[in-house]
Amino acid sequence: MALPIGAEAPDFEAETTEGKIKFHDWIGNSWALLFSHPKDFTPVCTTELGAVARLKPEFDKRGVKLIGLSVDPVDRHAKWAEDIRETQGAAPNYPMIGDTDLHVSKLYDMLPASASGDVATRTAADNQTVRNVFVIGPDKKIKLVLVYPMSTGRNFQEILRAIDSIQLSAKHSVSTPADWKPGEDVIISGSVSDEQAKKTWPAGWKAPKPYIRIVPAPK
Incomplete structure (x- = not known):
C-alpha cells in the first residue's frame, strides 16, 4: 500500500550531500518536498534536478524545503551534480539523499520490502518505482503524493500550483x-x-x- 495523504511522513536518518540528517528535525517548522530518482546519471532525472534548482527561489517563497533522493551513494551525487550544472545551467542547491541500502525507498513504499542487491548493480529499471513526489506539512503529515513513470519528466510548475492550493486550504x-x-x-x-x-x-x-x-x- 502506498503511503496515504494524511499519514505521518516516516522519519529516518540518512547521509546527504549536505551531511547526515534526521528527516523530521531537518523539516523543522517548514514545509518539505521530497522527490526521488531511480538512479544517478539518468537523462530525465538530470533535467528534473536542474529544473528544481532553478525554481528554488519559488519554493523558498512558500517556505518549502527541497530534498532529493537517489539510490546511489552521495559521492556519485556530487559527480552527477557537475553534469546537471553543465547541461541544465544549475546544479542541485538542496540536499540529495544517498539511499544505498534502499531504506528510505522501502520506508516510503517506493520499493517492496523484499527489494535487495548492491545498488551498483541495480539498474534504473530495477528501481523504476522510485519516482515519487511527496509534499509534507510542518505537522509532518503527507499532503500530496505524485508518482511518475521514468519516461515522463515531472511538471514542477504544477507542483508549485498544487502547493499554493494546499497552503491556501491549510489557512x-x-x-x-x-x-x-x-x-x-x-x-x-x-x-x-x-x-x-x-x-x-x-x-x-x-x-x-x-x-x-x-x-x-x-x-
Whole structure:
C-alpha cells in the first residue's frame, strides 16, 4: 500500500550531500518536498534536478524545503551534480539523499520490502518505482503524493500550483477548483455550513448549485 495523504511522513536518518540528517528535525517548522530518482546519471532525472534548482527561489517563497533522493551513494551525487550544472545551467542547491541500502525507498513504499542487491548493480529499471513526489506539512503529515513513470519528466510548475492550493486550504476553509491558479475564485469547503460561511463571507457567495459555493480567493 502506498503511503496515504494524511499519514505521518516516516522519519529516518540518512547521509546527504549536505551531511547526515534526521528527516523530521531537518523539516523543522517548514514545509518539505521530497522527490526521488531511480538512479544517478539518468537523462530525465538530470533535467528534473536542474529544473528544481532553478525554481528554488519559488519554493523558498512558500517556505518549502527541497530534498532529493537517489539510490546511489552521495559521492556519485556530487559527480552527477557537475553534469546537471553543465547541461541544465544549475546544479542541485538542496540536499540529495544517498539511499544505498534502499531504506528510505522501502520506508516510503517506493520499493517492496523484499527489494535487495548492491545498488551498483541495480539498474534504473530495477528501481523504476522510485519516482515519487511527496509534499509534507510542518505537522509532518503527507499532503500530496505524485508518482511518475521514468519516461515522463515531472511538471514542477504544477507542483508549485498544487502547493499554493494546499497552503491556501491549510489557512482558510476553502478548496480550489479544476485548473485553479493563485488569485482566482475558490470554493467554500463542504465541511463549512452556510451559517458558518456567513460569518466569514457576509457578502455571500455564488452558488450555481447548493453544494458549490464560490467566493473570491482569501488575501
